Amino acid sequence: MAGASPAGRLSPPAPRAGRARPATAGSPRLTEAYAALGAEVALLLLHARARYEVPALVDEHTAYLADVQTRGPAAVREHLTHLADLLHPPA
Structure with a gap:
């Protein structure tokens, strides 16, 4: 890690x-x-x-871990899509 x-x-x-x-x-x-x-x-x-400062990454992943417990795979897809869009913004 x-x-x-x-x-x-x-x-x-x-x-x-x-x-x-x-x-x-x-x-x-x-x-x-x-x-x-x-x-x-x-x-x-x-x-x-x-693209990330450590505090922002910690906050995002804290929210993500809670979200994945309730939404499961949909939360994972949303999280990965957010990162993909951050790295390669849609045209």
Whole structure:
């Protein structure tokens, strides 16, 4: 998980964070898929970092976690659409 840098910006996630759990499943396909997903998330966060200050990100995700508990997949889609629109505004 990303942390706060001294400037209040997000720092990149630790490269091996969370990789041990899928590896314990003993499935090379699962381990590879998890690694690929992790790389995609790291790339997404790299682009998102320039658009978020840590307090705003914390507030947004606090609201998102509450929302996903009540709205489920609809909240996830809305959250990801918001980020996609932030990174690539619709024409």
